Amino acid sequence: MNAVTRIVKNALQAAAxxxxxxxxxxxxxxxxxxxxxxxxxxxxxxxLSQDLRCMVCQNESIDDSHAPLAxxxxxxxxxxxTAGDSDxxxxxxxxxxxxxxxxxxxxxSWHTAALWGLPPAMVLFGIVILVIxxxxxxxxxxxxxxxxxxEEARVSELLRSDGAx
Amino acid sequence: MIPEIGHYxxxxxxxxxxxxxxxxLIGARTNDPVLxxxxxxxxxxxxxxxxxxxxxxAVSYVTSDFSVLNVxxxxxxxxxxxxxxxxxxxxxxxxxxxxxxxxxxxxxxxxAFGTNLPATLKAYALAVQAWxxxxxxxxxxxxxxxxxxxAQAPVEGQDLNPILQDPGLAFHPPMLYLGYVGxxxxxxxxxxxxxxxxxxxxxxxxVRPWILGAWMCLTLGIAGGSYxxxxxxxxxxxxxxxxxxxxxxxxxxxxTALLHSAVVMEKRSALKVWTILLAxxxxxxxxxxxxxxxxxxxxxxxxFATDPxxxxxILAILIIFIGGALALYAWRAPLLKQGGLxxxxxxxGALVFNNxxxxxxxxxxxxxxxxxxxxxxxxGDKISVGPPFFNSTFGPLFIPLTLMxxxxxxxxxxxxxxxxxxxxxxxxxxxxxxxIAAAFALEHGGPVLAPFGVGIAIFVMAGAVTDIAERxxxxxxxxxxxxxxxVGLPRSAWGTAFAHFGIGVTLLGxxxxxxWGSERILEVKPGGMIDIAHYxxxxxxxxxxxxxxxxxxxGHFTVRRAGGGLIGTMEPTRRTFPARNESTTEAALMSRxxxxxxxxxxxxxxxxxxAVRVYYKPFVLMIWLGAVVMFFGGGLSLSDRRLRIGAxxxxxxxxxxxxxxxxxx
Numbered sequence: 001m002n003a004v005t006r007i008v009k010n011a012l013q014a015a016a017x018x019x020x021x022x023x024x025x026x027x028x029x030x031x032x033x034x035x036x037x038x039x040x041x042x043x044x045x046x047x048l049s050q051d052l053r054c055m056v057c058q059n060e061s062i063d064d065s066h067a068p069l070a071x072x073x074x075x076x077x078x079x080x081x082t083a084g085d086s087d088x089x090x091x092x093x094x095x096x097x098x099x100x101x102x103x104x105x106x107x108x109s110w111h112t113a114a115l116w117g118l119p120p121a122m123v124l125f126g127i128v129i130l131v132i133x134x135x136x137x138x139x140x141x142x143x144x145x146x147x148x149x150x151e152e153a154r155v156s157e158l159l160r161s162d163g164a165x
Numbered sequence: 166m167i168p169e170i171g172h173y174x175x176x177x178x179x180x181x182x183x184x185x186x187x188x189x190l191i192g193a194r195t196n197d198p199v200l201x202x203x204x205x206x207x208x209x210x211x212x213x214x215x216x217x218x219x220x221x222x223a224v225s226y227v228t229s230d231f232s233v234l235n236v237x238x239x240x241x242x243x244x245x246x247x248x249x250x251x252x253x254x255x256x257x258x259x260x261x262x263x264x265x266x267x268x269x270x271x272x273x274x275x276x277a278f279g280t281n282l283p284a285t286l287k288a289y290a291l292a293v294q295a296w297x298x299x300x301x302x303x304x305x306x307x308x309x310x311x312x313x314x315x316a317q318a319p320v321e322g323q324d325l326n327p328i329l330q331d332p333g334l335a336f337h338p339p340m341l342y343l344g345y346v347g348x349x350x351x352x353x354x355x356x357x358x359x360x361x362x363x364x365x366x367x368x369x370x371x372v373r374p375w376i377l378g379a380w381m382c383l384t385l386g387i388a389g390g391s392y393x394x395x396x397x398x399x400x401x402x403x404x405x406x407x408x409x410x411x412x413x414x415x416x417x418x419x420x421t422a423l424l425h426s427a428v429v430m431e432k433r434s435a436l437k438v439w440t441i442l443l444a445x446x447x448x449x450x451x452x453x454x455x456x457x458x459x460x461x462x463x464x465x466x467x468x469f470a471t472d473p474x475x476x477x478x479i480l481a482i483l484i485i486f487i488g489g490a491l492a493l494y495a496w497r498a499p500l501l502k503q504g505g506l507x508x509x510x511x512x513x514g515a516l517v518f519n520n521x522x523x524x525x526x527x528x529x530x531x532x533x534x535x536x537x538x539x540x541x542x543x544x545g546d547k548i549s550v551g552p553p554f555f556n557s558t559f560g561p562l563f564i565p566l567t568l569m570x571x572x573x574x575x576x577x578x579x580x581x582x583x584x585x586x587x588x589x590x591x592x593x594x595x596x597x598x599x600x601i602a603a604a605f606a607l608e609h610g611g612p613v614l615a616p617f618g619v620g621i622a623i624f625v626m627a628g629a630v631t632d633i634a635e636r637x638x639x640x641x642x643x644x645x646x647x648x649x650x651x652v653g654l655p656r657s658a659w660g661t662a663f664a665h666f667g668i669g670v671t672l673l674g675x676x677x678x679x680x681w682g683s684e685r686i687l688e689v690k691p692g693g694m695i696d697i698a699h700y701x702x703x704x705x706x707x708x709x710x711x712x713x714x715x716x717x718x719x720g721h722f723t724v725r726r727a728g729g730g731l732i733g734t735m736e737p738t739r740r741t742f743p744a745r746n747e748s749t750t751e752a753a754l755m756s757r758x759x760x761x762x763x764x765x766x767x768x769x770x771x772x773x774x775x776a777v778r779v780y781y782k783p784f785v786l787m788i789w790l791g792a793v794v795m796f797f798g799g800g801l802s803l804s805d806r807r808l809r810i811g812a813x814x815x816x817x818x819x820x821x822x823x824x825x826x827x828x829x830x
Contacts, residue, residue, distance in 0.1 A: 031767070032688045032776055053549045059407050061551065064400055104551025111546055115536045119558045122525035130517065137506060 030063065034074050036082065045078045048090055052077070053104050061104055168233050171221025172312040174214040178269070179302040181211035186295035189288035193360070201288040205276040208291050211298070212273035219253075219266040222311050226253045232318035235259060235311040241324040241744050243714035251334040252325040257459055258311035260338060264455065265301045267339070267346045271375075272298065275350060282371060289357030290350070297349055300482050308475045324714065324744035333393030340386030341413055345451035347379025348420060352448035355441045356490060359497040369431035369440065374803055376427055380420045381799035387413050388792030399750035399765040401780040403678070403788055406552040411534040412454030418527035419447040422520045429516050433578060435505030436513070438498050439520070445494060449487040450527070456483060457534075511581040515573035522566040529558050567621055567672065570665055571628020574658075575635065589635055593627035608681060615680030622676060625669030629662045657805040663798030671791025674759070677784025684781075690774040698781035699727045700762060702735070707775060715742045717751075720766045720775055724755060737766040737777070759786045 030049075036042040046063060052073065054065035062070040062077075073094075080090045094102050106112045185207035192200025225233045226249050229242040239256040240249055254263040272294045279287055305311070354372045358364040390413070395403045404410065423443040429436045456479045507513040533550045540546050571593060575586040600623040604616035634640065636654055639647040685697050691706040705721040718739045724732045735753035742748065752765040760783045767776030 030686055032686055035686070051551075051553050053551060059405070059549075059551060064402070064405075099547065101547040101549055104549050105553035105557070106548045106550060111540060111544065112536075112548065115532060115550065115554075116558075118532045119525055119529040119562060122528045123521065123562070126521040126525065130521070134509070137503065 030074060031071065034071070034078065036078050041078075041081050044087060045074070045081050048077055048081075048087055049074055051091075051104050052094060053102050055098060055101060167221050167224050168230070168312040168314065171218040171225075172310070174217035174221065175302060175306060175312075178211050178214035178218065178265075179299055179306065181207050181214065182295045182299040182302060185211055186292050186299055190292040193285045193288040193292070196285075198284065201284050204288045204291040208272050208276035208295070211295070212269040215266055215269040215298075219262055222259060222262055223250060223253050226250060226259075229322065230318075231320070231322050232314050233311075234313045234315050237315060237319055237322045239325050240322040241714055242321060243744075244325065244330065245713055247332070247335060248325060248330050252329070254338050255325050255329040255334055258305070258309045260342075261301065261305050261309055261459065262311055263338065264342050264346065265298060265305065267342045268294070268298050268301065268349060271346050271350050279371075285361060286354070286357050286368075286371075289360050290353040293353035293356045294349065297353070297486065300486070304478050304482065308478050321744075324742060327715070327740065327742045327745065327747045327749045328397060330715075330742075330749075331393065331397060333389065333397070337386055337390045337393055340382050340389060342386075344379045344381075344383025344386055344413075344420070345416060345448075345455060347375055347382060348416060348423075348444075348448040348451050350375045351379065351423070351444045352490070355444035356493065358441060358501075359493050362497055362500040364437050364441065364501050366431050366434045369427045372444070373427050373431060376420065376424050377799050377803045380417070380424050381796050381803070383413070383417050383420060384792050384799070385796045387417060388789045392789050395785075396752050396754060396763075397749065399752055399778070401682075401684075401752070401763045401765075401778070401782060403675075403785070406533075406555040408534050409458050411530050412457050415527050415530050415534075416447055416451040416454055418523050418530065419443060419450050422523040422527070423447050425516045425519050425523075429505075429513050433505035433507065433513055435503065435507060436517070437501050437503060441498060441501070442494060443520075443524075445487075445490045449490065450531070452483060452486060505579075507578070508580040510576065510583045512573060512576045512578045514581070515569065515576050518569055519566065519573065522562050526559055526562040526566075529562065530555070533558070564621065567625055567668065570625055570668065571631065574632045574661055574665075590628060590631060593624055593631045596627045597621070597624035611681045615676055618676035618680065619673060622669045622673035625672060626666050629666035629669065632665070633659070633662045655805055657802045660798045660800070660802030660805070663801060664795045665798075667791040667794030667796075667798060669791070670787050670794055671789075674784045674787030674789075674791060677760075678782040678788065682780060682782045682785075685779045686776075688770060688774045688776050690772065693774075695777070695779055696727070697762070697779050698783075700732070700781070701725045701727055701729075702762075702764070702779065704775070704777075707769065707773070710738075712740070714744065715740045717741075718766070718769070720764075720777070722753070722764060724762065735762065735764050737764045739766050756786060759784050759790070761785050 030046070036045060049063040050061050052062045054060045054062045054067050054070040054073065056069050057065045057067050060067075060070070062073045064070075077090055077094075080093055085093065091103070100106060106115065108116050185204060188200045188207070189204035192198070192203065222235075224230075225236050226240055227246065229236065229240060229249065231237040231240075235256065235258050239259070240252045244252070252259070254260040272291060275282075275287070275294070276291060282290075351372050354368065354375075358368055387410075390410070391403045394405065395401060423440065426436045426440045426443055430440045459479075505513070533554055537548050537550055540548060571590055572583075572586055575589055576583070597620045601616045601620035604619045608616065633651070633654075636658055637647045637650040639651075642650070683698050685695055687695065689695060689704045691704055693704045695702040695704070701724075703723045703725070705723060707718060707720050710717040710719050718741070719736050720738070722735045722737070724735055726732060733755065735755055737753040738751040740749045740751055750765050752763055754764075755762040760781070763778075763780040763782055765778045767778065769775045
């Protein structure tokens with residue numbers, strides 16, 4: 001990896017962290033007896049479980065939920081982490097088992113392209129519309145300043161008649 | 166007898182709404198003053214009958230008349246009076262009744278106080294309002310009748326859902342509905358303007374109080390709901406990106422955009438067509454929000470199937486009103502003349518920037534909320550869209566918005582001086598940099614980027630102060646003169662500054678509570694101690710306490726400073742409701758300045774120990790305090806002289822014309 005891509009990647013990660021900091025709320029329904037003794041592994045488990053859905057709940061992560069299924073999944077995540085899985089391996093394991101429904105942040109693929117693409121597309125679309133509207137307004141104001149041939153004729157006629165007594 | 170009176174009154178209200186929806190409309194089209202003048206009395210009468218219907222339902226609840234099915238299912242005679250009253254809207258049927266009641270109040274206040282409105286505009290607006298009301302009455306009468314009786318009246322009711330037995334229920338839904346319904350008035354005026362094919366700056370002045378009022382109520386309603394969730398759900402979270410929350414956030418975002426575009430329209434007579442569209446969209450989102458929540462379609466696609474009549478009815482109302490309004494817009498909007506040219510760098514330009522990002526943010530929430538539903542019904546694929554998605558899409562749209570916010574009020578109308586405005590913000594930017602440095606120096610072990618979040622929040626607040634300082638010229642003229650200027654400033658200028666300042670306050674709360682909060686989750690035995698932040702909590706034991714329709718298991722904790730000084734006690738509670746055999750957690754909160762200690766009780770162990778969650782949430786109260794400041798700012802704007810006085814009357818322009826003529830004599 002060259003230096004430029006590394007800088008870009010770091011900047012992107014930093015931005016992502018900032019965004020998460022500004023908007024996310026930490027929620028916990030983890031029970032004391034589930035927690036791993038190694039704080040580093042436990043922190044990983046917590047971070048992972050905030051992105052995993054408790055499938056029987058309404059829009060709750062397994063980290064928030066009191067449901068028995070969420071408890072089982074929290075234990076499962078910790079088992080995989082203790083067994084030496086990377087974060088990506090844990091996620092892949094769960095997706096293979098439960099489908100993409102388990103991910104609170106859907107992966108970018110053809111059927112989520114519209115979802116992920118919309119926010120930037122909205123801004124770009126808005127800018128394009130604004131530029132077009134601004135151009136059209138500028139044209140319109142120019143057009144208003146220039147009279148048509150018929151209007152010119154009428155103006156000169158009016159001026160002439162005004163001059164007559 | 167009382168429920169039957171309510172039922173009958175609701176039917177009469179429907180009949181009156183149909184008259185109100187047709188006669189003034191015909192009158193306005195044929196320019197018949199008699200038909201147009203029917204709008205006011207029918208609106209007032211229809212309001213009176215809705216009030217009777219709502220009152221009848223409330224009386225059934227307060228007197229615990231369990232022969233009414235709705236009361237039986239959602240109330241209990243042991244509940245305190247306040248909850249017997251609030252449980253009127255703690256269920257589907259009753260909350261629809263609250264909705265239509267507030268709708269009728271709004272319509273009646275347009276009829277009663279809108280004396281300076283042009284007759285045709287008023288007739289059109291009240292007619293549109295009546296169609297909305299009629300659709301809802303029909304929905305209630307056909308699919309959600311709250312007055313249905315049970316043949317054999319049960320002795321006791323089934324109790325209200327325990328989570329709803331909270332003062333939050335008295336505050337949160339009415340405030341939200343005031344917001345939603347306030348936007349319905351704006352919608353009606355927008356449709357009226359389209360029907361008239363004519364719109365001017367005076368239109369913006371008439372609807373601005375409604376936009377402001379609705380926005381204020383929605384702001385406070387959302388904040389109230391957030392605080393309710395924070396203390397009631399027991400995890401100390403304040404925003405969950407839950408579809409139900411998103412349903413209220415979408416009209417807020419669109420309404421905030423509308424608030425700003427209406428300013429441009431009023432002052433500069435520009436953005437007319439866009440403002441009309443936003444007015445339609447804001448209320449459409451309120452409708453969608455209300456119905457998505459009420460139909461249960463968000464919980465599961467199959468909720469539609471459980472009650473097909475309700476679902477189809479809902480869909481029909483949405484299609485008729487939103488589709489109809491947008492079709493009318495497409496047809497009539499080209500008739501509206503565009504006014505007021507402006508350069509890209511100007512106050513108008515800044516407000517357009519605001520609208521662009523707010524609309525994009527609103528669209529993001531909309532798509533994120535409905536995408537799983539659409540995908541599942543189209544392809545059968547099930548996906549989840551949760552907080553991580555919203556955090557990584559909504560945030561990047563909100564950061565430019567907050568960074569630009571202080572700039573807007575400093576730019577001039579028509580053509581602004583970007584460099585000058587930036588220079589005037591130099592002090593604010595420097596304060597923000599100092600805040601970032603201070604946050605870095607003071608934090609220990611927090612996330613690296615949190616100080617920048619603090620920086621943005623401080624910049625927004627300092628920017629709002631700069632705006633006022635610039636307008637009063639406080640550092641350039643003697644203090645007394647600045648004070649006189651401050652008193653002389655339009656209240657809307659103060660309102661803008663306060664509302665923007667409130668955004669900064671909320672932002673600071675969010676950053677503080679998320680980045681520097683601490684948590685402990687553990688089991689503790691009596692006598693055990695918990696250290697968190699700079700506090701030490703001692704667990705003294707558990708005792709039980711009876712309540713009116715529940716019993717409490719209370720944990721008693723003594724709170725001391727880490728140094729040893731006694732601060733007080735905290736009593737987190739688990740509340741069990743035997744009528745439904747459900748329990749809730751009542752977290753104990755101890756405020757220390759803007760920060761809070763948060764203690765919630767988990768399951769008790771066999772040996773007298775309990776599981777507890779303890780959070781220290783720095784600055785957390787600022788999240789909701791910011792919303793209160795925004796509300797206050799909105800109130801200041803609402804009390805602005807030009808909104809109190811209303812749009813200039815023709816009489817005044819005659820006087821002005823007469824004065825202009827005088828010198829010629």
